[in-house]
Amino acid sequence: MRPADAISRYAPPVAVMAVIFWLSATPDLSSGLGSLDLILRKAAHITIFAVLWLTLARATGWRRPIAATVAALLYAASDEYHQTFVQGRHGAASDVAIDAIGMGIAALAWLLAARRRGGHPGPPWPLSAAASVPARGKC
Numbered sequence: 001m002r003p004a005d006a007i008s009r010y011a012p013p014v015a016v017m018a019v020i021f022w023l024s025a026t027p028d029l030s031s032g033l034g035s036l037d038l039i040l041r042k043a044a045h046i047t048i049f050a051v052l053w054l055t056l057a058r059a060t061g062w063r064r065p066i067a068a069t070v071a072a073l074l075y076a077a078s079d080e081y082h083q084t085f086v087q088g089r090h091g092a093a094s095d096v097a098i099d100a101i102g103m104g105i106a107a108l109a110w111l112l113a114a115r116r117r118g119g120h121p122g123p124p125w126p127l128s129a130a131a132s133v134p135a136r137g138k139c
Contacts, residue, residue, distance in 0.1 A: 013055040017075060020048055024079050027088040042098050049076060049102035054124070057110060062121040065107055072103050 001009075023029065031037045049072060056068035076099035080091035106124075113124035 009059045013052060013059050016048065016052045016055050020052070020075070020079055021082065023048075024083050024089070025086055027086055045095060045098045046102035046105065049099040050106040051102075053103040053106040054110070057106075058123065062110070062114075062123065065110065069103055069107065073100060076100070 029041065031040065033040065052075065053068055053072045056071050057065055060067055073096070076096045079099075080093070080095055082091075083089040084091040109124035110121075114121050
């Protein structure tokens with residue numbers, strides 16, 4: 001693999017992991033919005049770990065979803081452990097479960113897209129506008 005290919009493949013998950021680490025190292029992420037704050041933080045967990053799963057699945061060529069899941073779950077657990085060292089934060093197993101929901105949503109999107117393509121793995125979104133428009137045929 002050429003260095004440029006390796007960077008293209010592995011830089012996105014490393015960047016997502018860096019963002020997660022940075023957010024976890026922040027002592028107080030409270031927005032001051034009360035109970036809405038909790039909902040927003042949990043939605044952020046789901047979203048960022050869905051993105052992490054997608055970038056890891058892409059890094060594995062879309063052919064190793066279990067490896068992407070294991071790597072993302074291990075990172076989620078290590079993220080919660082990391083938070084136990086940050087003043088004002090605490091790690092919670094329930095957050096790993098919430099992270100897993102995001103991974104599951106991403107994996108489901110990938111699986112449904114693969115089925116739409118006749119079982120061929122690939123990204124769960126069209127890569128071009130032309131790919132999202134069905135071919136015209138006689139009805």
